[in-house]
Amino acid sequence: MAKKIFFLPHAIKHMLYPDSFRRMATDDFQQIQVCRIVDDRGQSATAEGIFYQLIVRLHKFSLGREDFHQSIHWQRGLVLDDGYNGRAYLAHISNDIRITVRASYPAYFLGLLTGEVKWLVESFWEGLRCEVTVPCLVSRKDGKSCPGLFEVEKLIDSKRKRRPDHPCPVCNEWQDIDALLSNAPPVRALTTESTLDTLLTEFTDIKRALVVIHERMRDGFAQLDTNDKQLLSRIDNARTDLLQALTDEAKDGPRLFSLEPVNRNRFNPKKWAKDTFRLTLWCEHSRLPLPMLYEDKNKGVCQIELDRAWFKKASPFLKILNGTLRLGLPVAAAGLEFTLDEAAYEAVEGHLDSGQEIIEASTDFKSGGGPVDGWLDCDTQNRERGQIAGSPISAHGAVLREFHALLRRQDPGCKFGGLVRVRNKRNEFLWVHPRFEGEY
Numbered sequence: 001m002a003k004k005i006f007f008l009p010h011a012i013k014h015m016l017y018p019d020s021f022r023r024m025a026t027d028d029f030q031q032i033q034v035c036r037i038v039d040d041r042g043q044s045a046t047a048e049g050i051f052y053q054l055i056v057r058l059h060k061f062s063l064g065r066e067d068f069h070q071s072i073h074w075q076r077g078l079v080l081d082d083g084y085n086g087r088a089y090l091a092h093i094s095n096d097i098r099i100t101v102r103a104s105y106p107a108y109f110l111g112l113l114t115g116e117v118k119w120l121v122e123s124f125w126e127g128l129r130c131e132v133t134v135p136c137l138v139s140r141k142d143g144k145s146c147p148g149l150f151e152v153e154k155l156i157d158s159k160r161k162r163r164p165d166h167p168c169p170v171c172n173e174w175q176d177i178d179a180l181l182s183n184a185p186p187v188r189a190l191t192t193e194s195t196l197d198t199l200l201t202e203f204t205d206i207k208r209a210l211v212v213i214h215e216r217m218r219d220g221f222a223q224l225d226t227n228d229k230q231l232l233s234r235i236d237n238a239r240t241d242l243l244q245a246l247t248d249e250a251k252d253g254p255r256l257f258s259l260e261p262v263n264r265n266r267f268n269p270k271k272w273a274k275d276t277f278r279l280t281l282w283c284e285h286s287r288l289p290l291p292m293l294y295e296d297k298n299k300g301v302c303q304i305e306l307d308r309a310w311f312k313k314a315s316p317f318l319k320i321l322n323g324t325l326r327l328g329l330p331v332a333a334a335g336l337e338f339t340l341d342e343a344a345y346e347a348v349e350g351h352l353d354s355g356q357e358i359i360e361a362s363t364d365f366k367s368g369g370g371p372v373d374g375w376l377d378c379d380t381q382n383r384e385r386g387q388i389a390g391s392p393i394s395a396h397g398a399v400l401r402e403f404h405a406l407l408r409r410q411d412p413g414c415k416f417g418g419l420v421r422v423r424n425k426r427n428e429f430l431w432v433h434p435r436f437e438g439e440y
Contacts, residue, residue, distance in 0.1 A: 028086070028104060028106075030102045032134070032135055032183050033098075033099050033114050033132055033152075034096050034097070034149055036095075036130065037096060037121055037128055037129075039128060044094065044096070047124075047128055051092045053124075054097075057116065057120070057425055076092040077091050078090040078091075082109050085105075086101050086233075088109055099113050099114055104230045105234055107234075108233045111237070117130060118130040123426075131151050132151070133150055134155075134181070138173045148171055149169070150168070152181070159178075159181075165177060209227075209228075213231070216228065235327045238324055239328050247428050247429075249400045249404075253431070254282070254431035255400065256287070258322060258352055259277045259280075259318070259322075259358075260277060260351055260355050260358070261277055262278050264354060267358070269357075270361060273307065274307045274308065276303050276305050276306075277304055279301065279303065279407070281416060281419060281431075283432050283436065285430065285432040287329075288333065290417045290419070304407060305410065310402070310406075317400065318355075322352055329348060416431060420434050422439075422440035
């Protein structure tokens, strides 16, 4: 059945906007990006019907996703909510889409929404493209902000050329590029240090924080403080980056899995040459291991023989993958429809911690050490969320493809633990537990 879309009268929207968006926590931060829709000559262009499509496509973030009477959208405005990731206001101004996010860590939700708009424009309107821009920071004499916009790609180009500032195309004021890019979180993360690198560097301290967060979430997300929300949003950001970077590889097999030696007590991480590992597959929708979803410790698990040479080559990717799963576990577990036994949760924690120790001992990685060098390839600077230039993290993508081939050779009838391959709204493949197949 087609979803009904209700539009609010012009006068009502001004009453609802302050209550539904401005009334946020006083310690929240705000970031803004403007998606300029232009033709092949760079002139402003109309993407007919785009806002109608956005209302439907972003319904999972609607305030009325449980009760449509709570929805807040009108012909040129839309308010969205993503829990601890913050609240967003999308405004259709002339031909452009202005996205404002307020949150403890607005970078994740802002990047997700900007990527969605960009993908939608460039996939459905031939000849049109979306320029991601950030607003001028200058206030005019009348107290209003300068309407000037800076194209993010041009700011990045200027920064690569070691230019510290850039002129506004409207007011001509030269402005600090770093200050402007504070409203471009996906680009900022890729031009300095990746979110995941930072999280893995702080891995030991973050694990301690996650213990506290897990306890607080027993009583719901409302119990989280600002620091908790910031950390969880950063983790969501890192997980999304990882899956986006491995989009091509998802066609042939799942991307989320964890490894542990079958005989853990007799395994010597310094001297082993070849050994049998227990492979646990994870659902890419819930971000949880299949045994937990099946409520059966043997389902979604198989054995695979690995040699040290392959393991060492794959270790940078395995560390990233294992760390991402471990960091995201508390939130993923909190999202379960059934109450998770504490012993089962601790068993998964132990499995991932054991895997991390083996990766570090078998190679020379250390938790809390420096960034994982080279986990993004040379095309990183050209990548925006939702659109990856060149081969996504080519080195690690190759490792994942090798792993899929290895698994099929050792188990020709491999069904990937019953995972179902689905497509999301961007036609990207995901591997999900059967209970989530209907979500796609």
